[in-house]
Amino acid sequence: MGAAAHAVLLLVGVAAVVSGASAQLCEEFYDRTCPDVHRIVRRVLKQAHKDDPRIFASLTRLHFHDCFVQGCDASILLDNSTSIVSEKFARPNNNSARGYPVVDAVKAALEEACPGVVSCADILAIAAKISVELSGGPRWRVPLGRRDGTTANLTAANNGLPGPRDNLTTLQQKFAAVGLDVTDLVALSEKKIWKVALLSTNLKSDKKNTYRVYAFEFQLWAA
Ligand code: HEM
Numbered sequence: 001m002g003a004a005a006h007a008v009l010l011l012v013g014v015a016a017v018v019s020g021a022s023a024q025l026c027e028e029f030y031d032r033t034c035p036d037v038h039r040i041v042r043r044v045l046k047q048a049h050k051d052d053p054r055i056f057a058s059l060t061r062l063h064f065h066d067c068f069v070q071g072c073d074a075s076i077l078l079d080n081s082t083s084i085v086s087e088k089f090a091r092p093n094n095n096s097a098r099g100y101p102v103v104d105a106v107k108a109a110l111e112e113a114c115p116g117v118v119s120c121a122d123i124l125a126i127a128a129k130i131s132v133e134l135s136g137g138p139r140w141r142v143p144l145g146r147r148d149g150t151t152a153n154l155t156a157a158n159n160g161l162p163g164p165r166d167n168l169t170t171l172q173q174k175f176a177a178v179g180l181d182v183t184d185l186v187a188l189s190e191k192k193i194w195k196v197a198l199l200s201t202n203l204k205s206d207k208k209n210t211y212r213v214y215a216f217e218f219q220l221w222a223a
Pocket of ligand 1: 060098171
């Protein structure tokens with residue numbers, strides 16, 4: 001198995017480990033209730049990519065940032081309200097996590113095709129998978145059937161998501177907190193996954209972001 005495939009399978013592993021619910025999930029979850037789910041997500045993502053070449057990278061990261069906080073429950077999508085303090089404004093997400101309108105567009109398309117069926121947590125998981133595929137990365141099978149959370153956790157997002165200034169010990173601790181070891185950390189931070197991320201980043205129009213990703217990579221390997 002190639003290194004990129006290994007890293008991406010580990011990304012699936014992240015989703016499974018931090019969601020803690022892999023036993024109830026299955027690939028065929030929407031086969032009868034929303035058989036076109038993958039096709040619909042793919043169509044919306046391809047359309048979005050025409051205006052925003054970075055979108056595949058952003059959606060991949062959104063799934064990761066969702067799963068690291070309370071599991072893969074779409075809590076990252078919840079807005080501020082009387083009962084919710086949104087994770088969108090946590091330090092690692094604020095002005096950085098992106099792709100929310102595309103997730104809304106996917107949700108709208110799915111609601112039209114099969115109302116009230118596909119969870120937002122599954123939309124994030126499918127969007128990440130298709131984003132990597134459309135970027136030329138490896139494919140993996142995504143188990144489905146996640147339930148959406150009704151709570152967000154700003155503190156957990158601030159404390160649990162890895163930050164660009166975290167040292168290796170802190171990164172290890174943050175990964176360990178969601179059941180991932182140092183091998184997972186290295187594999188997920190490995191150059192190939194960055195290549196997948198960068199494949200969908202428009203290098204000319206978005207040099208700043210590209211350099212930030214490279215800077216992070218350098219920091220990890222230098223630690
Ligand atoms: C190991 C700890 C990690 C740290 C400290 C970290 C940090 C960062 C930072 C600082 C950025 C730039 C954000 C910005 O420009 O606003 C970024 C972007 C990104 N990260 Fe991570 N990251 C980590 C792990 C991961 C993992 C495991 C994945 C894969 C699931 C990932 C996927 C991405 C992607 C795809 C982008 C580009 C997003 C975009 O262009 O919108 N990161 N990361």
